[in-house]
Amino acid sequence: MGQVAWKALFLSLFDYKTEKYVIAKNKKVGVLYRVVQLSILAYLVGWVFVVKKGYQDTDTSLQSSVITKLKGVAFTNTSELGERIWDVADYVIPPQGESVFFVMTNLIVTPNQRQATCPESANIPDALCDKDMDCLEGEAVVAGNGVKTGRCLKDKGSTRGTCEILAWCPVEKRSKPKKPLLGSAENFTVYIKNSIRFPKFKFSKMNVLATDNESYLKTCRYSQEHPYCPIFVLGNIVRWAGANFQEMASEGGVIGIQIEWNCDLDKAPSECNPHYSFSRLDNKSAENSISSGYNFRFAKYYRDAEGVDYRTLIKAYGIRFDVMVNGKAGKFNIIPTIINISSGLALMGAGAFFCDLVLLYLIKKSNFYRGKKYEEVKSSSRKSLSSPTLNGNQSPEQLSRL
Amino acid sequence: MGQVAWKALFLSLFDYKTEKYVIAKNKKVGVLYRVVQLSILAYLVGWVFVVKKGYQDTDTSLQSSVITKLKGVAFTNTSELGERIWDVADYVIPPQGESVFFVMTNLIVTPNQRQATCPESANIPDALCDKDMDCLEGEAVVAGNGVKTGRCLKDKGSTRGTCEILAWCPVEKRSKPKKPLLGSAENFTVYIKNSIRFPKFKFSKMNVLATDNESYLKTCRYSQEHPYCPIFVLGNIVRWAGANFQEMASEGGVIGIQIEWNCDLDKAPSECNPHYSFSRLDNKSAENSISSGYNFRFAKYYRDAEGVDYRTLIKAYGIRFDVMVNGKAGKFNIIPTIINISSGLALMGAGAFFCDLVLLYLIKKSNFYRGKKYEEVKSSSRKSLSSPTLNGNQSPEQLSRL
């Protein structure tokens, strides 16, 4: 190519090319197209942008730290333990005040257990025996408390007995108070301190309002009137989760305390507030005892004057509270905005395509419009060079347009 | 339709339809359009693809396991406890070395508490009394340590006293050493072992470099010079979090150790390394005592020769460290690539639309170009069939084009 041609090429780079449109003076299709356009616009603005905040980049992986602190004392008077006061150090396990904490509300105490031999609990099928040979020496009792010594212990006159075992003796007796020992735990309060951080946006906040005065924080209780008070009454939490406190206190259970942070960081930080909700996490409805309730065993170890270890075994029933924090923060970002706008524009194209179909195939004069929209060119027909072939009757060929 | 028509339809399926363009030899709009195109291209390539890695599928839900291990001993000499050594088993709670661990740095010890009656602490407003009737029997002291017995205990000669309570007696005295008992915890070290896994990409890694020799791991300390050493000096962590160790050790507090894994899995696995950052999680700045600091109570239970339980109550102040792991892994994936490219293409369409507006309404000869771009067809005007109506003066009708 010569220099002139190159120059022409370069100049033509800055010619503006614009699509050629055919104006179909058909009001029906015109109105239809406007309606489609408006619908798409309404969807884009109303749903995608206003409701779903499609112009925001979101961060759902928040970092969270939870500190919990319980307050309350309970008084019990049982034949076994006598008059006794239970305070925080007694009933909160573990004591550290993390996001998962357990309040002991009922317990089976088996005091003074020592390593010795004793009969296994008669409730365990594997421990029942008729003769010594049923108790294979050294074999662990299935779902039991110890290892068989090889002897079958029977009460006088009875034919059935239980195997003797080597275990922490005496073994736990399997019955717990029907009425929860620490039923008054209903009035205990828990102070939940939650600080969160959205790493993507470098935004931090606490659930304890900075502006509150100290006395408010000491006396307030969370409720619908005080949605930002971080102190909760245990009984209320359980009730809001749809459970019965006394029943749960007796059998044990798990309550989830969900803290949800749904923050629009395009607004002021003060509008980013926690929302609390409560739910029961263990399936109470299930009939099968194996999956309902919540309990665990732990022991306090002592040593007597002779240096021999003994322990108090405690089977603790109670309510475990799991503080679960989740959140979502959104902030304006150009990329999702552009993706959503351009998906809207592409939708406009789909709308135009749909109206085209109506114009070209469904209305009376569609043949005429097809001829106008499509300009047929054949390289062989020299005469079509000077004036485009425009005819209103080419239906089969046009039907195939996708 | 006859067979011929069907054949024609089938053949026309493979006719190629291409949009008809009008070349407007207007250099201003042409240049504008090229500038818009280049801007969009630059945005797409530079921002979306290079900076934001829009061609990658990302996984932010990582699985993480943290093992922590503290080392260090502290010596204290107080009138109460005498000369005493504190080692890991004494000051780390809980001992298991999980991702949340607490280092006890200050404590109020109340030894030899027994279940008995004693006067409530005079600091608790609800326990103050003038006469026995102020102490309702069986009522728990609000924010106190026990249940009132119904007696008001007064010092000789004074008119005000405190209610007698049934509690673990004697009750805790409310004062803690100003100077933290275990201030030397500043030199303790913690070894943090973190292994992560991105389930979507089946990618696992540890923060302990596999190639390091043993002696390096035993002697190194994390710092800017050793960014991949997993052993941290507690004092440094606190300092990097912007806090004062001795002050925090006295009042307690929570420090977050963030481990961030930002992995580009299109690169070598060795380039996927943790980044540590440190921040204080409890709001130290707050004036209100209820929300600053960190402490909890726990007890050690003993049994005397007569089989009566007594305990040592410990109110522990200290620093809780929360190791929080979060991460993001990205790997090339065709779907986000295509979404981003096609959103860019749709943007080009928006750019063309914008240039169209300029061409058709803002330049001098816009009337002329409008006439060229839009070809008006009316099914009633038979004569327009042979040659399209092209006139350069139809402004009001064209203004309405969206």
Next chain:
Amino acid sequence: MGQVAWKALFLSLFDYKTEKYVIAKNKKVGVLYRVVQLSILAYLVGWVFVVKKGYQDTDTSLQSSVITKLKGVAFTNTSELGERIWDVADYVIPPQGESVFFVMTNLIVTPNQRQATCPESANIPDALCDKDMDCLEGEAVVAGNGVKTGRCLKDKGSTRGTCEILAWCPVEKRSKPKKPLLGSAENFTVYIKNSIRFPKFKFSKMNVLATDNESYLKTCRYSQEHPYCPIFVLGNIVRWAGANFQEMASEGGVIGIQIEWNCDLDKAPSECNPHYSFSRLDNKSAENSISSGYNFRFAKYYRDAEGVDYRTLIKAYGIRFDVMVNGKAGKFNIIPTIINISSGLALMGAGAFFCDLVLLYLIKKSNFYRGKKYEEVKSSSRKSLSSPTLNGNQSPEQLSRL
């Protein structure tokens, strides 16, 4: 503008504008375009919609609550401890049954430690000494157990000794049983109760099937035949994680139990089931002792008749199990559907652009088609008003079309 003009403008709003197309009767490009269209359609339907479920909105931030409960007893007979039974309260740390639990399988017991002075362990380099001056009084032994008193203790006749320290004495002797003490922990079982919730879709489920009868849940063991049984044998878990139980029990280690919920909420809730997988989290392969295995120290505190504290220090080796729950739920949502469809449509545009390039530059008659597609207009050439300039020879100018 007059009233007439405004009316015309308003009416023209409802004119329908449609792009003008040129039909190129070129079968090669036509077939190419259809192939491109079909490919895009296949990709969109097959990959984006069927495989990747691009029509769904997904939620990956699930809330999860885990309850674990161990069962099993072990019998040991060592010279140190005598015949002894280990039950759940002895070997599970912490006892609460949270998502992270530790099963003690090997231990070094150092009984009757008291605050006193004694020689430091000879294995610690910093404690070795020749003379008293090597033991700086008040200095803590690096990686040791106490604070130097300033004396160097030597055995009779030897020239090297170890510093005397103030510590919990006697210090721990550094050797553990080669054979794990509680090797029979291999047969212990753990019952894992996991309840999850996808907050975005308000969908909750448990891993314990509601329909199962009680006896099944008491006797089943998780395996490939029983993929929904929530009771796991520890030995199996370790084996599935690719590790050797006895070896791990001796040195300690961490096993991850991943529970994955991959739920298609467009289907029935009963099709949303957990999938379990197991992996070893500490890097066993590493040669360096500092980063392999898992152990920690804790103490049981006692008080003798004189009121002096003493303790039993236990260095516990064992297997920590981390139950990690992650999940993804998808549900039909119009927004991702539209984004994916419109990105597909935009791709169609890219396909058309590609075919245009072929038509206009790569085939024989491309010059002719270029002339047809692009209609050149110049505002200066008055005569072009009546009939568009259509010539088949304008190559350099058209080459520049992007």
